[in-house]
Amino acid sequence: MKILVSAKRVVDYNVKVRVKPDGSGVDTANVKMSMNPFDEIAVEEAVRLKERGAATEIVAVSCGPAACQETLRTALALGADRAILVETDADLQPLAVAKLLKAIVAKEQPKLVIMGKQAIDDDSNQTGQMLAALLGWPQATYASKVEIAGERATVKREVDGGLETVETGLPAVVTTDLRLNEPRYATLPNIMKAKKKPLETTTPAALGVDVQPRITTLKVVEPPKRKGGGKVADAAELVAKLRNEAKVI
Amino acid sequence: MTTLIIADHGGAALHAATLNTVTAAQKIGGDIHVLVAGSNAGGAAQAAAKIAGVAKVLHADAPQLAGATAENLAATIVPIVKAGGYSHVLAPATGFGKNVLPRVAAMLDVAQISEIVAVEGADTFVRPIYAGSALATVRSADPVKVITVRATGFDAAAAEGGSAAVESAAAAADTELTKVTGQELSKSERPELTSARIVISGGRGLGSAENFKLLEALAAKLNAALGASRAAVDAGYVPNDFQVGQTGKIVAPELYIAVGISGAIQHLAGMKDSKVIVAINKDPEAPIFQVADYGLVGDLFKIIPELQSALG
Numbered sequence: 248m249k250i251l252v253s254a255k256r257v258v259d260y261n262v263k264v265r266v267k268p269d270g271s272g273v274d275t276a277n278v279k280m281s282m283n284p285f286d287e288i289a290v291e292e293a294v295r296l297k298e299r300g301a302a303t304e305i306v307a308v309s310c311g312p313a314a315c316q317e318t319l320r321t322a323l324a325l326g327a328d329r330a331i332l333v334e335t336d337a338d339l340q341p342l343a344v345a346k347l348l349k350a351i352v353a354k355e356q357p358k359l360v361i362m363g364k365q366a367i368d369d370d371s372n373q374t375g376q377m378l379a380a381l382l383g384w385p386q387a388t389y390a391s392k393v394e395i396a397g398e399r400a401t402v403k404r405e406v407d408g409g410l411e412t413v414e415t416g417l418p419a420v421v422t423t424d425l426r427l428n429e430p431r432y433a434t435l436p437n438i439m440k441a442k443k444k445p446l447e448t449t450t451p452a453a454l455g456v457d458v459q460p461r462i463t464t465l466k467v468v469e470p471p472k473r474k475g476g477g478k479v480a481d482a483a484e485l486v487a488k489l490r491n492e493a494k495v496i
Numbered sequence: 497m498t499t500l501i502i503a504d505h506g507g508a509a510l511h512a513a514t515l516n517t518v519t520a521a522q523k524i525g526g527d528i529h530v531l532v533a534g535s536n537a538g539g540a541a542q543a544a545a546k547i548a549g550v551a552k553v554l555h556a557d558a559p560q561l562a563g564a565t566a567e568n569l570a571a572t573i574v575p576i577v578k579a580g581g582y583s584h585v586l587a588p589a590t591g592f593g594k595n596v597l598p599r600v601a602a603m604l605d606v607a608q609i610s611e612i613v614a615v616e617g618a619d620t621f622v623r624p625i626y627a628g629s630a631l632a633t634v635r636s637a638d639p640v641k642v643i644t645v646r647a648t649g650f651d652a653a654a655a656e657g658g659s660a661a662v663e664s665a666a667a668a669a670d671t672e673l674t675k676v677t678g679q680e681l682s683k684s685e686r687p688e689l690t691s692a693r694i695v696i697s698g699g700r701g702l703g704s705a706e707n708f709k710l711l712e713a714l715a716a717k718l719n720a721a722l723g724a725s726r727a728a729v730d731a732g733y734v735p736n737d738f739q740v741g742q743t744g745k746i747v748a749p750e751l752y753i754a755v756g757i758s759g760a761i762q763h764l765a766g767m768k769d770s771k772v773i774v775a776i777n778k779d780p781e782a783p784i785f786q787v788a789d790y791g792l793v794g795d796l797f798k799i800i801p802e803l804q805s806a807l808g
Contacts, residue, residue, distance in 0.1 A: 258626070260762075263629070263761070264626045264629045264630065266629075266630050273625075273629070273630050285743075340607055341607070341608070342601070342602060342605075342606070342607050342608075345602060364743070365743065367626070367627065367742070368625065368626060369625050370611065370624065370625055370626070370627065371608070371610045372598070372610055373601070373608050373610060374598075375598075376595065376596075376597075376598035376599045376602070377598050377599070377601065377602035377608075378602075379566075380570065380598070380599040380600075380602035380603050381602050384673070385567060385673035385674045386566055386567065386595075386599065386674070387674065388566070388594075388595050389591070389595070391736065401677075405591075405736045405737070406591045406592075406679075406737070407590055407592070407690075407737060407745070408679075408681040408682060408737055409679070409682045409735055409736070410679070410681075410735075410736070411676060411678070411679050411680075412676070412677050412678035412679070412680075413563075413565070413674045413675065413676050413677065414674065414675045414677050415673060415674045415675075416673070424736075424743075425726065425729075425736075425743060426729070426730065461607035461636060461637050461638050462607050462634050462635065462637070463634065463637065464632050464633070464634050465620065465633045465634065467625070467631070467632045468630065468633075469629075469631070470624070470628060470629070470630070473773075473787045475773065475785065475786045475787040475788045475789060475791075476785060476786060476788070476791070477788065477789050477791060478785075478790070478791045478792070478793070479791070479792050480792075481794075481799075481802065482792070482799055482802035482803040482805075482806045483802070483806045485774065485790055485792055485806070486803065486806040486807055488790055489772070489774070489790070493751070493772045493789065493790075495750045495751040495771070495772050496694070496718060496751065496807075
């Protein structure tokens with residue numbers, strides 16, 4: 248069974264992002280970039296499925312500028328077998344990425360696509376669901392456990408009230424939640440080996456996909472600052488303030 | 497211009513976030529219709545008809561909608577949107593809405609605008625990005641605007657006062673793509689996290705699942721909901737549905753009490769719009785204090801019992 252995983256290059260989750268003074272976006276110049284953490288979980292899950300004998304090949308895909316090659320090398324170092332970069336400097340929105348992935352799926356014919364549930368930059372939480380829709384495949388989002396048996400997948404999903412178990416046939420799209428696994432660190436020998444693994448490059452035009460953005464960002468601002476920092480001495484003062492000053496209890 | 501709201505409901509009743517979604521639709525303008533799709537969801541359909549400002553309720557009732565799978569719901573919603581000529585399709589940004597609506601958007605070949613917190617016009621909306629570190633104003637060029645609504649950005653519409661007609665709508669045939677085979681839902685005496693007036697959340701500072709129970713007595717006294725930081729959930733102190741933050745639940749209660757939570761940006765993203773924030777932490781440098789109206793530095797194991805008795 249072949250698994251396709253997607254890997255987005257995003258501002259590292261430890262970076263405190265700054266809004267550009269002209270309000271055109273956030274400053275990503277000279278900022279550390281990494282693989283979206285939810286996508287790392289997706290790669291890890293694919294590698295574990297392969298280690299358990301449920302998968303035979305893992306193909307990692309990234310869509311974006313040439314620098315996404317780094318992200319794909321990380322996926323290869325974590326255990327993906329080969330990688331595909333859909334290279335473009337265009338502003339890619341979730342629907343466009345879903346269409347690009349659909350075109351890759353048509354070529355690669357994977358039985359399972361595993362993706363992060365959301366990217367930590369635009370926080371959209373759309374691409375996996377959209378890809379499943381475009382393919383007419385089942386979707387199992389927010390997975391905290393994935394089991395594959397023959398042509399069926401059993402997925403435990405994180406839902407508002409707790410957990411839900413769904414069964415789907417394959418092929419299917421699965422999106423990862425935080426507790427699906429803890430991704431491994433790439434070891435130095437694996438990082439070296441990853442440099443020799445195949446990385447193919449294509450473009451939206453070659454895939455016949457229109458990636459024209461549907462949404463225009465008019466401005467980006469910092470949210471209103473909270474005036475915090477107030478302190479109280481003890482529990483009694485806290486209760487008094489909540490009663491008499493804030494009047495919330 | 498007419499908006500279709502996809503109700504999040506539990507069969508007999510509506511999820512509270514549906515009411516906030518109605519307010520967002522009112523800000524967009526035009527007529528508001530609500531679709532209640534489910535199995536034996538007559539109660540929710542009747543409740544939707546009573547919401548002030550709702551002109552019509554569509555009720556699709558079929559056994560294949562029981563599991564509320566995205567596949568069967570989207571297959572039902574898309575023909576209704578096309579036939580009804582809707583300009584906007586809204587759903588609350590709950591686990592339900594986030595799962596279903598992107599599938600609807602892709603089937604309509606339009607973008608989705610996720611988790612709006614303000615409406616600036618019929619095609620222009622404000623949404624947080626980078627865990628709420630920035631607010632983006634975006635404009636959609638699509639003929640149908642598909643939008644999830646963050647409940648904390650909008651007041652709840654009045655649950656009573658409307659008298660909309662309830663019409664039945666056709667459910668699509670079972671896609672047979674996924675089947676819900678089990679549910680492990682948390683049972684709690686406490687109010688629901690996203691709609692509670694007071695929320696008490698615990699973090700890694702609690703140290704164990706056993707210690708987390710300390711918060712329960714306090715929550716009972718204040719009639720508060722219980723939440724947790726990602727660290728506490730990852731450590732297994734409480735189930736995943738307690739998580740407040742960028743990738744968990746977004747809450748904005750009247751009073752949020754953070755106990756033993758350091759205040760990572762991912763957590764702040766889920767609670768910083770609360771009206772009053774209290775932080776209890778032994779580390780005076782913890783970032784949570786920067787957003788707290790009332791910070792109390794000290795040992796939570798000493799402070800929590802003191803709080804209990806001070807509350808009387």
